Amino acid sequence: MSVPTLLLQIDGQPVRVKAGSSVAAALRLAGGMGVARTSVTGQPRAPFCGMGVCQECRVLIDGRRRLACQAVCTEGLRVETSE
């Protein structure tokens, strides 16, 4: 039985994920180690605590700032990594 998947966009690039995946997982599938944002001194940062505490995974999801580790992917979601 094949696992249901869905398609979303990360910074304009199409990414296919297993249904139920978090946006943090999708960031990793989009390439690299899942960079979500850039720090105040310009360093790349990726999901760190995995549980909604560190805020390192904040991205724009359909235009709203949310935590990638606590957001579940839905079909057609538009994710933008942030400054």
Place this chain on the structure above:
Amino acid sequence: MTAMALEHCDLLIVGAGPAGMAAAVAAGPSGASIAVIDDNPVPGGQIWRDGPGASLPAAARTWRDALERHANVRVCSGTRVVAAPARNELLLEDAERGWRMRWNKLILCTGARELLLPFPGWTLPGVTGAGGLQALIKAGLPVEGERIVIAGSGPLLLAAAATARAAGAKVVRVAEQASFAAVAGFAASLLRWPGKAAQAVTLADPQYRTSSRIVSAQGGAQVDSVRLLQGGREEEIACERIACGFGLMPNTQLGRMLGCALTPTEAGAQALAVDARQATSLPDIHAAGECTGFGGSERALAQGTIAGYAAIGNKHAAKQHEAGRARWDAFAAQLHRSFALSPDIRRMPRPDTLVCRCEDVPFSALVDCSGWTDAKLHRRCGMGACQGRVCGDAAQFLFGWMPPAPRPPLSPARIATLAGLAGHDDVDRQ
């Protein structure tokens, strides 16, 4: 004054982990109107986190089903607490809306978070918490084929290793800072808790080393190796990912914001103070689970059950569960003794190691600060998006600074939700 929805319930439970679920199930048959809120997408808390990469144990399903059987229990997932706009009222927010919830009784089951400590390279993509890695994998993070080093302290390291391996990763090292004697003593003590001993056997790991700690992570855009110190010798291991956790810290923010008294735990952290019925220092507010000190899901379940009965006034039923709680309190005490952090761990940061990941504040900028307020006001440490949840715990461990009570908003919130605070002059708005 904005027209923001105001809802009521008899009993509000914050947190749908083992403690919160048990509290709701105990209180359910009373018929009281009960709301359980949690910021995760589904109930289960940290240990029973669901997702495409999770295989939930039977216990998790049993508790979730029990929760669903009560028509008077409403579970609001993906919902976080923003502020306490008035007495017996919380301001809540989910992905769609903000609203006010008024309650007669409140049970705080806000759990724990990992103690994440700074070392050179800890901000590189590829470094996560140990429980954090577990959580990310359960939510679908692919780690197949990755070489992973897990470091820090406590049984959670082994649990994280097992989860990573089941997901197809190569766990190349598990570095535990506690000594062999301490870990062996802990393993021997497990005979008193047979269920735990069986669990420990399934987690035994050939890559496990004691008296071993992380020195640094190397890499350009992401992690490519880790340096470890073991028995005075440094060793470099190539890897794509490093997962580090140094134990758990009770999540006391909401309790502190409401004014609940704290008590020091054996592990040196601060937890919400509770009495035999899990009542906090404030009337009408109970607390259960790891926000009262960490000690595993069994203890959280026992405490949650007692809190649920106590909150609906069933003292007799609450009392029946006190022996079970005492058994798991003893387990927690053994855990804290065995995995106490060595003072060496304080030597991990170098002068240029960032302590505050949000505002990029290095260790060297903090060493001469007089305390948390000084560090905040003059170095911006803890002023970023995580509001000091990561660096505040780290600073408490490194410098002994006690973070001040959090101020609303408890977590970053939308303007429209914060507008719900309008008209409440007693609220301190940031």
